[in-house]
Amino acid sequence: MIDFAVEVAGVTKRYRHFTLDQIDLELPTGCIMGFVGANGAGKSTTLRILIGLVHQDAGTVKVLGHPVPEQQAAAKLEIGFVSEDMRLYGAPTLAWHMNFVRSIYPRWDVAYAESLLRRFDLRAEQKIKGMSHGQRVKAALLLALARRPKLLVLDEPTTGLDPIARREVLGELMAVLADEERTVLFSSHNTLDVEQISDLITFIDRGRIVESSDKEAFLDRWRRLRLILPPQSKLPGLPGVVNVEGSGRLPVVTTDRFEPAMAAAYQQVGVAVQAVDAMTLEEIFVASVESRREGRTR
Amino acid sequence: MSSSFVISQSDGRPMYLQIMEQVREKIAVGEWKAGESIPSIRTLAVELQVSVITVKRAYLELERQGIIVTQHGKGSTVARDPDLGPRIYDQEFEEHLRQVVRIGNLLGLTEEEIAERLRATAMQLETEAS
Numbered sequence: 001m002i003d004f005a006v007e008v009a010g011v012t013k014r015y016r017h018f019t020l021d022q023i024d025l026e027l028p029t030g031c032i033m034g035f036v037g038a039n040g041a042g043k044s045t046t047l048r049i050l051i052g053l054v055h056q057d058a059g060t061v062k063v064l065g066h067p068v069p070e071q072q073a074a075a076k077l078e079i080g081f082v083s084e085d086m087r088l089y090g091a092p093t094l095a096w097h098m099n100f101v102r103s104i105y106p107r108w109d110v111a112y113a114e115s116l117l118r119r120f121d122l123r124a125e126q127k128i129k130g131m132s133h134g135q136r137v138k139a140a141l142l143l144a145l146a147r148r149p150k151l152l153v154l155d156e157p158t159t160g161l162d163p164i165a166r167r168e169v170l171g172e173l174m175a176v177l178a179d180e181e182r183t184v185l186f187s188s189h190n191t192l193d194v195e196q197i198s199d200l201i202t203f204i205d206r207g208r209i210v211e212s213s214d215k216e217a218f219l220d221r222w223r224r225l226r227l228i229l230p231p232q233s234k235l236p237g238l239p240g241v242v243n244v245e246g247s248g249r250l251p252v253v254t255t256d257r258f259e260p261a262m263a264a265a266y267q268q269v270g271v272a273v274q275a276v277d278a279m280t281l282e283e284i285f286v287a288s289v290e291s292r293r294e295g296r297t298r
Numbered sequence: 299m300s301s302s303f304v305i306s307q308s309d310g311r312p313m314y315l316q317i318m319e320q321v322r323e324k325i326a327v328g329e330w331k332a333g334e335s336i337p338s339i340r341t342l343a344v345e346l347q348v349s350v351i352t353v354k355r356a357y358l359e360l361e362r363q364g365i366i367v368t369q370h371g372k373g374s375t376v377a378r379d380p381d382l383g384p385r386i387y388d389q390e391f392e393e394h395l396r397q398v399v400r401i402g403n404l405l406g407l408t409e410e411e412i413a414e415r416l417r418a419t420a421m422q423l424e425t426e427a428s
Contacts, residue, residue: 032349171347178344192307199351216355219312278312 004062005029005151005183011049011059020045021207023059027200030180032173034194034215035187036285037204043187044083046204047155050185051081064150077105080144082137083155090129094122094139098146105147113146120168134165141169145176152176154186158193170197195219195281205289222284223258227251228272236269238262242291254279254287305346313348317356325365325376326386333378336366363389 006027013020020042027033037043048054050063052072061068066075088097094117102108117124120138131139137157144152152173158166174197176182188194194201201218203210211218229235229249240257255262263273279287303320305313324330339357343350357374360366365382368374379385402412 031351167347174344174347177350178340180340196307196313197347197349199349214351215349216314216351278310 003028005031005064006050006185007060007062008046008050009060011046011056011061013045013049013054013056018042018045019207020049020056023204023209025202025209025212027183027185029183030177031199032177032184032186032197033200033202034198035185035202035204036189036191036194036281037187038189038289041204042207043204044155047081047083047153047185047187051076051079051153078150080147080149080152081154082140082144082152082157084137084159086140088128088136088140088143091127093125093127094142095124097128097139097143098124101143101147107148109146109148112148113142116142116145116172119172120165134161137161138165138169141172145172150182152182152184152186154184156188157186158188158190166193173197191280191282191285201281203285203288205292210288210292218284219278219281221258222254222256222279222287224277224279224283225253225255225263225266226274226277227253227266228274230270233270236266236271238265243287256284256288256291303342303346305348313352314356314359317342317346317348317353318359321356321360322365322386322390326383328383330376332376332382335373335375338373 004026006025008023008025011020011023018040023042023046025046035043035046045054049056049061050068052069052075055069063075064078066072068075098113102110102113116122120142122135122138122142126135128136128139137160141154141157144154154173157169157173161169170193173184173186176184195215198215200213201215202212226246227235227250229251231249235244235251235253238253238255240255240262241253242256243254244251245254246252258276263276266273303317305316305320307313309316321330321336330336337345339353340350342348343353346353357366357368361368361374364377364379365386366374367377376382398416399412402415407415
């Protein structure tokens with residue numbers, strides 16, 4: 001077994017108006033990584049480089065042990081890729097597509113495909129052009145899943161899905177993970193989905209990786225402290241403070257390196273700590289990206 | 299073994315704490331019995347649609363508290379402790395008491411006043427029940 005399903009080091013890709021800048025990523029086998037970024041942050045470009053659809057200008061990519069783009073054909077046999085703009089043929093039915101994919105990929109699992117049809121509430125005899133957006137996404141996902149790929153790369157798999165379809169899709173992604181040798185990398189700007197199912201989280205902004213770490217550690221490090229300053233005093237500067245909001249005597253401090261000692265340090269200098277709040281992934285994402293952007297323009 | 303957990307994203311508490319609480323409840327009420335095996339980390343993660351690392355963290359903490367035992371390659375079981383149910387309730391009771399004292403201190407109440415309020419609450423609950 002390969003330790004890392006995906007290894008990316010120093011990957012750079014220059015376009016006229018956008019540069020993917022020195023991307024490093026490591027995704028251990030058996031894990032699920034959520035790749036979070038605003039529109040245009042570089043998520044899709046990164047995913048496309050992984051599967052050899054776009055070639056990097058510099059840096060190395062290894063997917064399931066295969067260097068990409070050099071051995072992309074071998075890698076692609078083991079990767080299932082689904083993206084929003086993936087076009088299935090409109091006129092043929094889903095059954096036609098299933099047969100087509102099955103003829104290319106020997107590992108196609110007939111029984112699994114049938115059960116996915118039922119669980120996704122799809123009909124094989126339906127033509128793609130008659131499907132709703134949600135049905136098309138689920139159809140594309142079915143075609144990728146039933147191949148039983150070792151690595152699933154999904155670009156915005158839940159965007160535009162209704163709550164029921166979203167739940168079905170997330171459930172199927174988790175089911176893939178029941179097998180310790182399968183790995184999932186999915187991009188999303190829905191932080192709730194990412195927070196729920198990811199083992200690892202990576203933030204990307206303006207072509208650079210902002211943060212990448214294990215989800216639990218990540219959620220533990222970020223806290224918001226609501227403080228009360230004594231009259232006529234200034235907020236002492238502590239390391240790890242990312243942002244200060246709130247009014248004069250009632251500052252709200254955001255930190256990305258929280259530990260209980262921090263609250264104690266404030267109390268020692270007479271600052272009362274009213275509350276230490278955990279933050280949602282969405283709040284962390286916004287705070288992280290904003291502080292990084294400010295740091296870069298400073 | 300069905301687990302039937304309910305994890306809420308709007309609960310406000312981290313998901314690993316919610317999982318811990320529900321495992322403790324299942325053990326406390328005897329739904330999961332001492333020495334019995336419980337779902338593996340991956341199985342529970344898939345069922346709850348929650349990441350493996352989150353369930354792993356909940357199990358690690360429960361192990362640290364002596365509530366479950368995890369053996370590498372063999373999965374996890376409820377600890378073989380006949381008093382586990384009462385002990386879980388006791389831990390919870392202790393935690394709530396600590397919370398009461400902390401908030402009491404914040405309000406500037408003395409130890410005696412906190413104890414007095416506790417007696418008053420007990421009496422009030424008694425009258426409400428009758």
